Amino acid sequence: MTELTVQIKPHLWFTLYTLMRLGATKTAIKISTTQLSEEMGGSQQSASRHLQLLESENMIERSISPEGSKIKITGHGQAELDLVLNELKWYLEGKEAQTIEFEGEVISGLFEGAYYISKEGYHNQIVDHLGFEPFPGTLNVRINEEDFDRRRKLERGEYIRLEGFKDGERSFGAAHCFPCMVNDELEGALIVAERSIHDYGVMEIISPYYLRRKLELADGDKVKVSFLPLRRSDS
Amino acid sequence: MTELTVQIKPHLWFTLYTLMRLGATKTAIKISTTQLSEEMGGSQQSASRHLQLLESENMIERSISPEGSKIKITGHGQAELDLVLNELKWYLEGKEAQTIEFEGEVISGLFEGAYYISKEGYHNQIVDHLGFEPFPGTLNVRINEEDFDRRRKLERGEYIRLEGFKDGERSFGAAHCFPCMVNDELEGALIVAERSIHDYGVMEIISPYYLRRKLELADGDKVKVSFLPLRRSDS
């Protein structure tokens, strides 16, 4: 396990699940602790405490007012729910978690990728955790705006984490990797910085191959990038 | 809510979920309480207690031996997991729970259906809970053996319950109803007796219509029966 997953406790998960069933994933919902307690079959006090705890773990966001709080499940919270969804699907429906696919077009990067990947700090971790020697550069793929939500969902899921490190004066942040297949042919991984709000319009793909040449890609060419979600590794 | 659902407690659900992730849905698994406790992050004693409780609620079956118990999740247990799966799908993937469809062929019943449905005890409940006046008879549909598993899954899900009753000397058992569409055209419901192992090969469909005539069906004709799973009604 690369991620330090603070396992959410069952009864808190259940509260989160109840909030989901009340619609708090899509929009903020207006609900009082009393209403929530009735929904869950518990006391107002318990509901209140659960909300405090969920908030402190960044699972929900609230705005409290005398006429009832507004509650919305955060990305972290949804990730927690997604995780269970994927596990249930896997075991009950016996599906390989279905791939999430993106169609995009190749664009030129600023050759920044090459710089980062050449850093030993990242390079060695990629070899260790992804199991390939990365080509010193990234393939940049522009995706459509209507796919941003699916990308967010992907990035909420499990990832392989590259630790941040210091190299002389500069310090490099941690990054998340999501293994993928490019054009159903070649392996690679989407890499995103852990901190910083990144541009959801562009995917940076690392790979053991020089994808542009191997797949004969030029700027503007269509590519397919498909991910099969990682599952939280047991123990 | 027609069913008296004994809500399983979150920490027990979590144990069930863990057993699922260890593969106890498909086959019995061999695991000791110590191993299980390590898997869940708790003590051996808690694992032991949880297993006892799950067993007493018919969620799992066990055979205990000094070299580690064999554990398998029962149909009831799977139903509990399925339920959460469906809810998560509904809210996170925004899908109408996808319909479960069966292709089968019309066969002749023994005109027993007519007898049962004419009984006031059932009749009135059908009107109340399903919202239609049932035609006094059932359409019997034979389905293929490879669909039995899907039927089992359907029947593990939520249902509308018709209470049993006494009519003079005879007593009639409770029944479960699963609303459906026949040939995507006409509403109806699969009806199965609550107790008694029934024949998974034949579906008995009740409907407000005389389906044989309305759809011009003769013995051996193909029909499609589609169900969209009920969701546990909130509160």
Place this chain on the structure above:
DNA sequence: ATTACTAACTTACGAGTAG
């Protein structure tokens, strides 16, 4: 090895109530 009992401990719950 196992499972599971009892007893001590720790956590979660909920009634009362303040802000």
Place this chain on the structure above:
DNA sequence: TCTACTCGTAAGTTAGTAA
């Protein structure tokens, strides 16, 4: 009304241990 505090009680957990 709200949320959330205190605090006594109930429930869940775990250490020790028996079978």
